[in-house]
Amino acid sequence: MSADHYAWMASALCAQADPDSWTEGLAGGGSQTAKRICARCPVRAACTAHANRLDAYDTTELRGVWGGHTHNQRRQQLGEAA
Secondary structure, three states, X not given: OOHHHHHHHHHOHHHHOOHHHHXXXXXXXXXXXXXXXXXXXXXXXXXXXXXHHHHHHOOOOOXXXXXXXXXXXXXXXXXOOO
């Protein structure tokens, strides 16, 4: 992938926040905080699409909040059983 493919990440609000906010189900994780930040993020759609591509590419479960959605929420959106 080219650097241009990831250019959207420079505008991501998560880049300026505590990374632990994007974990789910782990000590210190705060998915509600992440979802509030994601709700205002100008690149939310690109982030969700990126997470979906990563999930499709690698069969390991991509954890954490991406584009304002948890892993299970992303799977449900794609019509998969959570």
